Amino acid sequence: MPGHGSTTEAQIIHPIGVIHSPHVRAEETPIQPNFAEGVPGQAEILPEYAGGLADLDGFSHVWLLYWFHRAGPARLIVKPFLQDAEHGVFATRAPTRPNPIGLSLVRLVRREGCLLHLEDVDILDGTPLLDIKPYVPRFDYRAGARTGWLEAVDEQTAQQRGQRRLPAAGEP
Ligand SMILES: C[S@@+](CC[C@H](N)C(=O)[O-])C[C@H]1O[C@@H](n2cnc3c(N)ncnc32)[C@H](O)[C@@H]1O
Incomplete structure (x- = not known):
């Protein structure tokens, strides 16, 4: 197991596996799991981390943290x-982002050894997986959360852009 850094300087991160998905083109990939409903994928965990998967199958959803390995240069204004x-x-x-770390809440369908079968995947094929954490509404859900500039985005626009769909005839 790698050691843990203790400074605010560069840290070394070792992927625990790789994500497989049908998404090969960034510009055609849904932008969040809720816009990728039912899209299958797998997280293939390296054998040395398999012990850490014990008891995960009791959870219906997991957070995936991963490295945006195909992201462009970091920008502070986007x-x-x-x-x-x-x-x-x-x-x-x-x-x-300065540290191109992605975060997706996906459905855990089943575990088959070191392979986690997932749904609602918005992640490019071949993405390095950094960590997995169980989704726990008791910890992760906040009623009445404010959502800043996103509150001005109407649902139709969110669905079109989120799913990377062109507007259908009659849609603005
Ligand atoms: C807006 S980001 C959000 C991803 C994640 N759910 C999050 O909140 O961190 C979604 C986009 O990231 C891009 N993407 C996914 N995997 C990537 C990767 N490995 N490298 C670069 N871009 C990636 C895809 O184009 C996808 O549409």
């Missing part, structure tokens, strides 16, 4: 996918 306006990168989920 235009997010859902709105044509600039925002600070930390107020968005854009991949072009």
Whole structure:
């Protein structure tokens, strides 16, 4: 097992596995799991970390933390996918971050040894997986949370842009 750094300087991160998905083109990949409903994928965990998967199958959803290995250079001001306006990168989920770490809440369908079968996957094929944590509504859900600039994005726009769909005839 790798050791743990203790400074605010560069840290070494060792992937625990790799994510497999049908997504090969970034510009065609849904932008969040809720826009990728039912899209299958797998997390293949390296054998040396298999022991850490014990008891995970009792959870219906897991958080995946991963490395946006195909992200462009970091930018502090970005235009997010859902709105044509600039925002600070930390107020968005854009991949072009100083530490390009992605976070997706996906459905855990079943475990087969070192392979986790998933759904609702919004992650490119071949993405290095950094960590897995169980989704626990008791810890992770906040009623009445404010959502900043996203509150101005209407549902139709969110669905179109989130699923990377072109507007259908009659849609603005
Ligand atoms: C807006 S990001 C959000 C991803 C994640 N759910 C999050 O909140 O951190 C979603 C986009 O990241 C891109 N993406 C997914 N995997 C990537 C990877 N390994 N490298 C670079 N970009 C990736 C895809 O284009 C996808 O549409």
